[in-house]
Amino acid sequence: MISADRKIFDEGSAVRMRIAEYGSLVDRLDVIVFAAAARGFTEAKIAPNTYAYPTKSISKLRYVGDATRLGKKIMSERHIDLVTAQDPFETGLVGRRLTKRSGARLQLQIHTDIFNAHFIRTSFLNRVRARMARSLIPKANCVRVVGDHIRDSLIAAGVFCKKPPQVLPIFIDIEKFRNADKGSVRVRYPQFDRIILMVSRLEREKNISLALAAMRSVLKKFPKAGLVILGSGAEGGNLLRQGERDGLRGRVVFEGDQNDVAAYLSSADVFLHTSNYEGYGMALLEAAAAGCPIVTTSVGVARWFADGDSAMICPVGNEQCISEKVEHVLGNDTLRRTLALRAHNVVEKNIATKTKEEYLAAYKKTWEEC
Numbered sequence: 001m002i003s004a005d006r007k008i009f010d011e012g013s014a015v016r017m018r019i020a021e022y023g024s025l026v027d028r029l030d031v032i033v034f035a036a037a038a039r040g041f042t043e044a045k046i047a048p049n050t051y052a053y054p055t056k057s058i059s060k061l062r063y064v065g066d067a068t069r070l071g072k073k074i075m076s077e078r079h080i081d082l083v084t085a086q087d088p089f090e091t092g093l094v095g096r097r098l099t100k101r102s103g104a105r106l107q108l109q110i111h112t113d114i115f116n117a118h119f120i121r122t123s124f125l126n127r128v129r130a131r132m133a134r135s136l137i138p139k140a141n142c143v144r145v146v147g148d149h150i151r152d153s154l155i156a157a158g159v160f161c162k163k164p165p166q167v168l169p170i171f172i173d174i175e176k177f178r179n180a181d182k183g184s185v186r187v188r189y190p191q192f193d194r195i196i197l198m199v200s201r202l203e204r205e206k207n208i209s210l211a212l213a214a215m216r217s218v219l220k221k222f223p224k225a226g227l228v229i230l231g232s233g234a235e236g237g238n239l240l241r242q243g244e245r246d247g248l249r250g251r252v253v254f255e256g257d258q259n260d261v262a263a264y265l266s267s268a269d270v271f272l273h274t275s276n277y278e279g280y281g282m283a284l285l286e287a288a289a290a291g292c293p294i295v296t297t298s299v300g301v302a303r304w305f306a307d308g309d310s311a312m313i314c315p316v317g318n319e320q321c322i323s324e325k326v327e328h329v330l331g332n333d334t335l336r337r338t339l340a341l342r343a344h345n346v347v348e349k350n351i352a353t354k355t356k357e358e359y360l361a362a363y364k365k366t367w368e369e370c
Helices: 014-023 060-077 090-099 117-122 124-139 148-156 174-178 208-221 236-245 261-267 282-290 300-304 319-330 333-350 356-369
Strands: 029-033 044-047 050-054 082-085 105-110 142-145 194-199 225-230 252-256 270-273 294-297 312-314
Touching: 014 029, 014 044, 014 050, 014 356, 029 060, 060 090, 082 090, 090 105, 090 124, 105 124, 117 124, 142 148, 142 356, 174 261, 174 282, 174 333, 194 208, 194 261, 194 282, 194 319, 208 225, 208 236, 208 319, 225 261, 236 252, 261 282, 270 282, 270 319, 282 294, 282 300, 282 333, 294 319, 300 333, 312 319, 319 333
Parallel strands: 029 050, 082 105, 105 142, 194 225, 194 270, 225 252, 270 294, 294 312
Antiparallel strands: 044 050
């Protein structure tokens, strides 16, 4: 497995636990992780048959080469049946190099709507990645996507796949979110009479700055409301400074990464999602499972919800729509209850794998078919 998720090295992290579960599906799982030497990561035994290896690269430009060398070393020591890469970009390039002449099969996983116009316009790097994906996807033995809209976008973009893309969404533990302790988090924020919650990486494509801008209007109508943001990322410093400039001190709280997201979702009055694009949008489904009313941009699995019925949906980047719909939900108790109930029904209807066992069986099947 080729990955860029350094949380694999954090003991007790959800990512590390998930990798151990994947390892239980096979005789042995070796995970190569893009990681800077300065971070000090070392080889880790995740489970009895599962190991993670950091590339220990001196710069990001060395990730691909260092990961390829690590992979070739592993493949020289034991037989490898399958290489699975977490994206059709840099990790996919490593996977292609390792499988080109080895006889191992290559699976590319796609978690992002890579041919979405917002994705391509975000940066020069994304434009390069979209071109890279067009080249790598036809060379893979199989492709796993996290949503049918990504499968459809591959078809619409005319990208050839050797086999029809395998659609397997990310697992949501519906019962965990449904049974979370409602209201338990509210005691942490006595200054807020209404809580708007975001769960997101603090990256440009998540457009948290749009949420901060919308809060200026929301606070005029609900002066004691507060925005709580869970997550970390490269934009953290910029967002803190924007909050200061916009006069939001004391009204916005950045909590960083949290393990018990379910408790936050069950306690919030509104879940806000302002991404420019999504491959899936797991946080939306977690909010729905927890019974938290949703205001979201029209991205990822937002297409499963009906605007005004099971969620409040806005065009990407529309600040006025976001602020108006947040205000509408905060001011209407009946609407909040209705949105929460109907959103939960959407999750029940659309999530095929209801248990972890069912999900892992489906995950293993994607490998076997590849």
